[in-house]
Amino acid sequence: MALVPMKQILDEAMKKGYGVGAYNVNNMEQIQGIMAAAKKTQSPVIIQASRGALKYTNFTYLKHLMKAAVEDNPEIPIAMHLDHGDTIDSVRKAIELGFTSVMIDASKHDFEENVRITKEVVDYAHPFGVTVEAELGTLGGIEEDVENVVKLTEPAQVEEFVKRTGVDALAVAIGTSHGAYKFKSEPKLAIHLVGKIKERVPVTALVMHGSSSVPAELRDKINKYGGNMPNACGVPVSAIQEGIKNGISKINVDTDSRMAMTGEIRRVFTETPEKFDPRDYLGPGRDAIAELVASKMEAFGTAGHAGDYEPKTLEDMKEEYQ
Ligand code: G3H
Ligand code: 13P
Ligand code: ZN
Numbered sequence: 001m002a003l004v005p006m007k008q009i010l011d012e013a014m015k016k017g018y019g020v021g022a023y024n025v026n027n028m029e030q031i032q033g034i035m036a037a038a039k040k041t042q043s044p045v046i047i048q049a050s051r052g053a054l055k056y057t058n059f060t061y062l063k064h065l066m067k068a069a070v071e072d073n074p075e076i077p078i079a080m081h082l083d084h085g086d087t088i089d090s091v092r093k094a095i096e097l098g099f100t101s102v103m104i105d106a107s108k109h110d111f112e113e114n115v116r117i118t119k120e121v122v123d124y125a126h127p128f129g130v131t132v133e134a135e136l137g138t139l140g141g142i143e144e145d146v147e148n149v150v151k152l153t154e155p156a157q158v159e160e161f162v163k164r165t166g167v168d169a170l171a172v173a174i175g176t177s178h179g180a181y182k183f184k185s186e187p188k189l190a191i192h193l194v195g196k197i198k199e200r201v202p203v204t205a206l207v208m209h210g211s212s213s214v215p216a217e218l219r220d221k222i223n224k225y226g227g228n229m230p231n232a233c234g235v236p237v238s239a240i241q242e243g244i245k246n247g248i249s250k251i252n253v254d255t256d257s258r259m260a261m262t263g264e265i266r267r268v269f270t271e272t273p274e275k276f277d278p279r280d281y282l283g284p285g286r287d288a289i290a291e292l293v294a295s296k297m298e299a300f301g302t303a304g305h306a307g308d309y310e311p312k313t314l315e316d317m318k319e320e321y322q
Contacts, residue, residue, distance in 0.1 A: 002311040003070045006079035006101030006131040007168045009044045010205035010249045012309055018301030019244040022046035022207075023293060024083060024254035026053045028065050029282045030261065033289025035069045038076045041294050041303035046101070046250065048081040051090055054097075063097045076306050079131070083252070091121050100314060101131035103171070107138050111157060118165040126166070126321040129314030133250075136161050137173030139210050140182070150175070155196040162201045169205040169250060172197055174243075176210030180219075180232040180255050187235060191242050198247030205249040211235050212255035218263050218292075225266035229259075237299050244300060251300055253293075260292040261285035 013020045023034045025047050038045040047069060049062050057065075066080050081101040082094035091102045102125055106117035118134040125132050137153030153172040162170060175189040176182065198206060214234030222229050240251055264284040268275060275281065297303045 002074060002077045003100060004077045004079055004311045005129055005314060005317045006046060006081055007317065008312045009046060009077055009079050010169060013249045014205060018305065019248055019251050020044055020046055020302050021296050021300055022048050022081060022250050022252045023257060024048050024050060024053065026056060029286035030257055030289055031065050031069050033286040034293050035073050036290035037293035037297055039073060041297040042306040043297040043302040044077040044306055046079045046081050048083040050083045051086065059097060067098065077311055088120055088124060091125060095125060095128055095130055103133040105135045107135035115161060115164050118167060122166045127318065129317030129321065131168045133169035133171060133207055134165060134167045135171035139173050140175065140177035152190055153193060153197060155193060155200055158197050159200040162204050167204065169207050170201065171207040171209050176208060176235055178210045180214050180229060182210065182234050187239065189239050191239060191246060194243050194246040194248055206247050207250040207252065208240065208243050208248045209252045211240055211251045212253050213237050214255060218259040221263040222259060222266060225270040227266055241299065253296065256292055257289045260288040264288040
């Protein structure tokens, strides 16, 4: 079985200059779709759960579904990651569940408080061998239940933040936001910041949140079959590729797989209203996610790298962190 620390997946990606998608999951079909794509393209993969997803599944269901992905795909390096943990308690809970990586998002606080909270989490997680991601700057839009005013990451603050906290991965704010409505007109991102940040922290993995592309064909399909997602738009794949070239290693995607599944469910309901077996619509939803995620794995350069390295364990990482 290849449940690995996220740090290993990202270190390997940094060595070879490709990006790794981190896909949010809530249920079995999403996980199966993502894993089918990883298997087909032979890609390492990060599956991540938000606090909301864990709560929705009463923690234990999602934990076992994620572990089923590991058991079912022994040849694929997989990291189980907590997305947007907000307190040390949420981090503790994820580590107790067996996650190999956690995010502490204290970006709504001022710099000093962000450093303090993040360092507390690093001091707690590293002795378990668990990877830590933090965030500096704030994304546009809404992050879980917190409204944010956009504050792009300042390259000048990054080195101090990383040095004082010891984080392995850093989410940067470059103009992306969560959800299906990222830009009012033309997509605008501060990609130039990525290279400037990377220069200052060359061994830290940089993370791009809010990186769904909201493909027009998925939006149109949802709208064609009775949905109402006017003006939905996301980050162009070419912008993500530019980000990867400049030093992004982890790319967070949630909205796109939600839309892929919703499009198929709407199509099945519209075209075959007599159907009522959940497998008749969740199955096609799962296949749509597999197709979407496989195309991302190709586009981010992840494809073909599953067998590049021997999996590390949390025990190995414990020693490395000492
Ligand atoms: O960053 C947020 C993710 O898209 C997860 O969202 O809280 O609706 O599960 P969620
Ligand atoms: P999207 O809403 O663009 O999919 O972003 C997801 C994300 O950043 C999860 O942390
Ligand atoms: Zn996010």
